[in-house]
Amino acid sequence: MKKVHTALIFLSRHDEYFHKKDEYFSRLEEKINIFEDFHLHHATLLKKAQEVENLIHKIKGFIRFISVNELLVGIYKSKHLIMDLIATHFKKRFPLYNTMTFNEDLNSGCLCLAVNDDINKHEFHISKKYSIRPLIAERMYKSPSLLFFQVKNKEIFYDEFLPYIFNKLNPSSPNEDDIDESKRKFETYWNTFYDSQNIESRTNYKYAMKNFTKKQLLKQLGIKSIEAQRVYKKVKKNQKTLYDF
Amino acid sequence: MNTLQKLEILGASAKYDLCASTSVNTSRINKTIQSNIGYRAPAGCCHVYSADGRCVALLKLLLTNKCTNDCYYCQNSTSCKNQKGKTSFTANELVNLFMGFYKRNYVEGLFLSSGIQGDSEVTMNKMIDIGSLLREKYRFHGYIHMKVLPGTSLSSIKAMAQFADRISLNLEAPSSSHLKELCSTKNFNSDLMTRIIWMNSVNKKQKLPAGLTSQFIVGGNEASDHDILKSTNKLYKNFDLKRIYYSAFEAVKGSKLENRINTPLLREHRLYQADWLLRVYKFNLGDILPEKDSNLSLKIDPKTQLALNTFDKRFPVEINECTMKELLYVPGIGPKSARRIMNLRKNGQKIEKESTLKKLGVVTKRAKPFIKINGKYFIRLDKWLEREKITTTV
Numbered sequence: 001m002k003k004v005h006t007a008l009i010f011l012s013r014h015d016e017y018f019h020k021k022d023e024y025f026s027r028l029e030e031k032i033n034i035f036e037d038f039h040l041h042h043a044t045l046l047k048k049a050q051e052v053e054n055l056i057h058k059i060k061g062f063i064r065f066i067s068v069n070e071l072l073v074g075i076y077k078s079k080h081l082i083m084d085l086i087a088t089h090f091k092k093r094f095p096l097y098n099t100m101t102f103n104e105d106l107n108s109g110c111l112c113l114a115v116n117d118d119i120n121k122h123e124f125h126i127s128k129k130y131s132i133r134p135l136i137a138e139r140m141y142k143s144p145s146l147l148f149f150q151v152k153n154k155e156i157f158y159d160e161f162l163p164y165i166f167n168k169l170n171p172s173s174p175n176e177d178d179i180d181e182s183k184r185k186f187e188t189y190w191n192t193f194y195d196s197q198n199i200e201s202r203t204n205y206k207y208a209m210k211n212f213t214k215k216q217l218l219k220q221l222g223i224k225s226i227e228a229q230r231v232y233k234k235v236k237k238n239q240k241t242l243y244d245f
Numbered sequence: 246m247n248t249l250q251k252l253e254i255l256g257a258s259a260k261y262d263l264c265a266s267t268s269v270n271t272s273r274i275n276k277t278i279q280s281n282i283g284y285r286a287p288a289g290c291c292h293v294y295s296a297d298g299r300c301v302a303l304l305k306l307l308l309t310n311k312c313t314n315d316c317y318y319c320q321n322s323t324s325c326k327n328q329k330g331k332t333s334f335t336a337n338e339l340v341n342l343f344m345g346f347y348k349r350n351y352v353e354g355l356f357l358s359s360g361i362q363g364d365s366e367v368t369m370n371k372m373i374d375i376g377s378l379l380r381e382k383y384r385f386h387g388y389i390h391m392k393v394l395p396g397t398s399l400s401s402i403k404a405m406a407q408f409a410d411r412i413s414l415n416l417e418a419p420s421s422s423h424l425k426e427l428c429s430t431k432n433f434n435s436d437l438m439t440r441i442i443w444m445n446s447v448n449k450k451q452k453l454p455a456g457l458t459s460q461f462i463v464g465g466n467e468a469s470d471h472d473i474l475k476s477t478n479k480l481y482k483n484f485d486l487k488r489i490y491y492s493a494f495e496a497v498k499g500s501k502l503e504n505r506i507n508t509p510l511l512r513e514h515r516l517y518q519a520d521w522l523l524r525v526y527k528f529n530l531g532d533i534l535p536e537k538d539s540n541l542s543l544k545i546d547p548k549t550q551l552a553l554n555t556f557d558k559r560f561p562v563e564i565n566e567c568t569m570k571e572l573l574y575v576p577g578i579g580p581k582s583a584r585r586i587m588n589l590r591k592n593g594q595k596i597e598k599e600s601t602l603k604k605l606g607v608v609t610k611r612a613k614p615f616i617k618i619n620g621k622y623f624i625r626l627d628k629w630l631e632r633e634k635i636t637t638t639v
Contacts, residue, residue: 057288057290060290061290061291061292061293061302061353062292062293063350064349064350064351065348065349065350066349067348067349072348072349074350089284090350092284093282093283093284093387094282094348095280095281095282096281096282097282097348186345186346186349186351188249189248189249189252189342189345189346190346190351192249192252192253192256193252193253193256193304194293194295194301195253196252196253196254196256196257196260197256197257197260197295197301197305198260198295198296198297199260199261199295199297199495201495201507202297202510203296203297204296204297204298205296205298206298207297207298208294208295208296208297208298210298211291211294211298211300
């Protein structure tokens with residue numbers, strides 16, 4: 001029964017079955033009533049739930065943060081309502097950092113305040129273009145640390161919302177050049193390390209493609225490898241596509 | 246030498262050390278310690294996949310590639326002619342680099358190994374310093390995997406176990422005579438086996454969250470799969486190792502074994518399959534052990550081989566009546582699908598069709614000749630062998 005319960009929770013995040021609102025917990029009971037003949041759909045439901053679960057797992061690994069003082073910003077894409085699950089993972093991981101994860105597909109995300117930070121210190125301004133409020137599950141706490149935000153479109157997030165949060169949380173935030181430089185520095189570090197780990201005699205694109213999309217693979221391995229593209233075409237025919245991050 | 250160059254050289258030197266898993270037993274983690282950064286999960290997380298398809302979850306580095314040991318297969322050994330520049334990380338440099346990566350979610354944890362610079366005790370202490378720096382100064386609460394160096398003392402293994410989630414020591418070969426073919430300076434019993442015994446005793450007291458592991462080189466010496474599997478079983482049974490990794494031998498340019506033939510990757514794969522049967526299926530060693538001085542078959546996987554060898558004794562099994570253990574011996578039925586079949590039977594339902602088995606996750610293509618449903622056979626063994634193009638003497 002426990003497994004069925006988790007399946008339902010994940011299912012409620014599946015956009016096919018649910019409206020794109022953040023009030024999914026309250027609707028969970030309705031969902032259970034819908035599936036009275038649950039045992040009939042058992043396998044398919046579990047499979048669907050597993051899909052969402054796998055996507056969450058993948059995003060947790062593939063998301064990369066840009067660090068600005070004590071704020072970490074990460075961008076990903078997903079059509080499911082999983083913003084809070086991603087955010088709570090990084091809340092546990094970086095308790096002393098403010099983390100912001102933004103879902104580009106749904107134009108919404110979560111801002112997670114650090115343990116020693118108090119929400120009552122900041123008064124978040126809500127405009128027509130964006131809204132920010134504590135997550136429903138967190139409203140009972142005096143100082144909720146998980147905030148849900150929604151913006152009108154991507155451009156507003158990058159041009160207005162992100163700088164606004166920067167200034168709100170770090171009054172003395174560094175200029176953009178510094179951020180870019182540290183980002184580039186770690187990107188080159190990472191690429192060097194990544195290349196050094198490859199054992200050439202074991203190269204196996206077919207296996208690598210189980211977990212990568214074409215975009216990611218070419219980004220990691222370089223477009224030069226024509227062989228990779230050739231194998232990709234063969235393998236990809238029968239495979240489901242994952243979302244690019 | 247700058248950090249980038251060091252990263253390139255010391256990263257490449259560590260690439261043959263295997264350690265994909267980052268999962269830990271969370272009940273063994275001290276939860277009262279307040280952490281500044283880091284989190285260990287029961288299920289690990291992959292952050293990128295390399296071109297060979299393996300997951301890169303850990304920042305895998307050597308502390309130094311200066312080494313006084315002479316292992317013939319290794320690029321850092323004293324006898325290797327084709328050596329890259331010799332460098333080492335300082336503690337602060339490595340820790341800053343790692344924290345930078347971790348903060349940006351590039352890696353799940355740290356894997357630290359080292360060449361032996363001068364005395365192994367001195368190098369070991371440097372590694373322990375890095376562990377304490379991460380855990381105490383930065384209050385890092387994530388995953389750390391450290392290598393125990395051959396020839397270190399019990400006290401330093403104890404110290405290392407305080408900071409690391411998993412400690413490991415590469416045995417490389419199953420016995421003393423086999424190790425001599427690979428290395429002139431390491432003594433199998435005094436340098437390696439004693440440390441494994443000590444590691445086991447440390448693990449019993451301190452309860453490492455991710456346990457102990459070891460690694461074998463497959464090929465490059467005379468050791469057969471028979472020897473390796475026997476040694477593997479001993480390590481699992483007597484020393485409570487969590488996992489054994491196998492690495493197919495690959496000739497490094499300029500090393501003493503440069504002219505040896507590379508081991509086919511399939512042999513490594515078959516060993517992993519046999520290892521899985523030991524660890525997860527809990528088969529007896531005698532079931533899968535090949536004859537003395539011989540290897541596992543490259544054509545057939547170990548489980549099918551076992552099924553063919555014992556066909557008259559065990560098969561075909563009746564799906565609706567047999568026990569869990571009998572089900573597990575059928576090729577194409579794993580622990581998960583076996584449990585599903587048992588659950589279905591507990592609920593009073595019976596399996597009637599082949600399609601039901603498929604839904605439960607059974608690979609019927611492989612299971613067909615070994616099962617019957619309500620007394621009905623699917624295919625005769627010899628016909629199946631012909632169709633699958635398997636040529637063996639049963």
